[in-house]
Amino acid sequence: xxxxxxxxxxxxxxxxxxxxxxxxxxxxxxxxxxxxxxxxxxxxxxxxxxxxxxxxxxxxxxxxxxxxxxxxxxxxxxxxxxxxxxxxxxxxxxxxxxxxxxxxxxxxxxxxxxx
Amino acid sequence: xxxxxxxxxxxxxxxxxxxxxxxxxxxxxxxxxxxxxxxxxxxxxxxxxxxxxxxxxxxxxxxxxxxxxxxxxxxxxxxxxxxxxxxxxxxxxxxxxxxxxxxxxxxxxx
Numbered sequence: 001x002x003x004x005x006x007x008x009x010x011x012x013x014x015x016x017x018x019x020x021x022x023x024x025x026x027x028x029x030x031x032x033x034x035x036x037x038x039x040x041x042x043x044x045x046x047x048x049x050x051x052x053x054x055x056x057x058x059x060x061x062x063x064x065x066x067x068x069x070x071x072x073x074x075x076x077x078x079x080x081x082x083x084x085x086x087x088x089x090x091x092x093x094x095x096x097x098x099x100x101x102x103x104x105x106x107x108x109x110x111x112x113x114x115x
Numbered sequence: 116x117x118x119x120x121x122x123x124x125x126x127x128x129x130x131x132x133x134x135x136x137x138x139x140x141x142x143x144x145x146x147x148x149x150x151x152x153x154x155x156x157x158x159x160x161x162x163x164x165x166x167x168x169x170x171x172x173x174x175x176x177x178x179x180x181x182x183x184x185x186x187x188x189x190x191x192x193x194x195x196x197x198x199x200x201x202x203x204x205x206x207x208x209x210x211x212x213x214x215x216x217x218x219x220x221x222x223x224x225x
Contacts, residue, residue: 044215093157103160
């Protein structure tokens with residue numbers, strides 16, 4: 001399966017600042033990557049689909065101006081949480097499908113805490 | 116919209132006991148996937164079922180896809196402490212995006 005890394009693994013920031021999370025595909029050129037958010041003890045919610053070389057597709061209810069996604073290369077997608085607030089504190093995970101049969105390979109996740 | 120529900124939400128078992136989680140979709144699914152997420156970790160793919168009534172086994176884990184392709188189950192025989200985690204089913208939406216179930220958190224006491 002595909003190998004996906006994320007950086008940073010955790011971040012603490014002050015309210016109002018912006019945080020960038022990187023998602024890298026280490027062994028596969030991913031034209032599409034996915035960004036999920038997971039609140040404590042809850043399921044994964046798809047935020048957006050990141051498309052290499054074009055605009056991301058956001059799910060209903062996700063503010064595209066707040067969660068900026070850039071997929072400039074086949075191995076890197078970034079998610080920037082702009083003007084973060086405490087309610088944005090969550091576990092952010094990216095994934096890709098690799099060459100498999102739809103199964104998704106997840107990065108280790110980034111735990112964001114906004115004070 | 117499409118919903119994927121799982122029951123139970125939590126399950127605590129003694130090591131050696133069996134465990135089952137049930138997954139129900141509001142719509143018919145072309146396939147169902149199962150993932151395991153250890154505490155503090157990320158989801159890891161376990162298996163995909165495609166055919167109506169399909170049953171697959173992985174050692175102590177048995178996965179089943181319902182005849183109507185709207186429900187699925189995961190059964191663990193003789194649980195071990197290494198089985199601790201949250202088990203999610205997931206199915207594709209009509210736009211082929213993966214919709215995750217609500218999850219079942221398993222705790223195993225030694």
